[in-house]
């Protein structure tokens with residue numbers, strides 16, 4: 001059975017509890033709507049609708065526009081910077097959603113979530129750019145680069161009722177993540193490789209130079225834009241990031257990734273190597289990209305104990321997927337080893 005294509009961030013130890021809902025327009029389950037109604041805590045999207053942004057934010061940014069996305073923790077919308085009319089992405093992050101171990105002391109902003117400090121301090125072509133941070137008693141307001149091709153377009157035909165000329169207009173959303181891309185487009189193997197290499201190079205850089213592991217690799221945390229007909233990827237959402245020591249030990253934090261992307265050692269509650277956990281998630285992501293958005297495992301039991309249906313792709317690609325989805329974490333490749341895998345090296349010269 002193919003895995004469910006709905007992903008929600010969960011924290012270790014909460015798997016037995018109902019998953020927090022998310023608000024993708026085409027993926028809102030009945031259970032989620034019922035839980036939303038019954039919940040005493042408003043969903044991030046509901047909260048955002050009634051929220052007055054800090055005055056300092058409103059001085060610099062105006063015209064709050066489209067909703068860009070909504071995860072378990074934050075609601076992201078677009079706004080316009082007044083000085084140059086640049087569109088930006090704004091994430092509203094409630095302070096009570098920030099895990100106790102994720103607070104850090106920052107020289108510029110005081111106590112803030114680690115995910116903000118990472119965005120602020122790390123400049124990399126495959127990491128989303130950071131612009132500003134505001135806060136009030138309850139929320140952080142994180143202003144970022146807006147990235148991603150328009151979600152969907154529609155052709156508006158001229159008619160008697162609508163005498164406009166023929167035009168192609170974006171429908172509602174102004175940005176696209178990989179989850180959405182896989183819903184509307186089948187990626188070729190070359191396009192898949194092009195995206196995959198960007199992500200692994202970035203993850204390798206973050207680990208080598210910042211001792212940082214993303215911790216929540218999944219299609220919803222990768223933004224895609226098409227530049228010169230090539231899919232350019234940027235990583236977002238460092239809410240599950242962990243700092244590791246030289247022995248790859250995680251520095252005092254639980255797993256805060258996503259159930260469908262979590263490796264067997266995590267779903268079984270065993271100790272885990274954060275780099276190898278990300279490599280498993282990369283295996284799930286690669287499989288999903290090849291398999292039109294559907295992952296290899298239906299649930300946590302399958303992740304821990306079952307095999308998966310072989311995807312339709314080249315032999316080298318299948319080999320890499322099976323190495324990444326090795327149930328033994330010690331036998332999975334590292335980021336560096338992935339980058340020297342024949343599927344990556346032999347395909348690097350090709351253009352997608």
Ligand SMILES: Nc1ncnc2c1ncn2[C@@H]1O[C@H](COP(=O)(O)OP(=O)(O)OP(=O)(O)O)[C@@H](O)[C@H]1O
Nearest residue numbers: 009069071072073074076089146147175177220237
């Ligand atoms: N800079 C950005 N530009 C465009 N879209 C964005 C941007 N940042 C976030 N989004 C959209 O908003 C969605 C939610 O953002 P994000 O992943 O940061 O929230 P979250 O609540 O931390 O998510 P999760 O459920 O993974 O914990 C993303 O999946 C993406 O579709």
Ligand SMILES: [Mg+2]
Nearest residue numbers: 071220221237
């Ligand atoms: Mg996310």
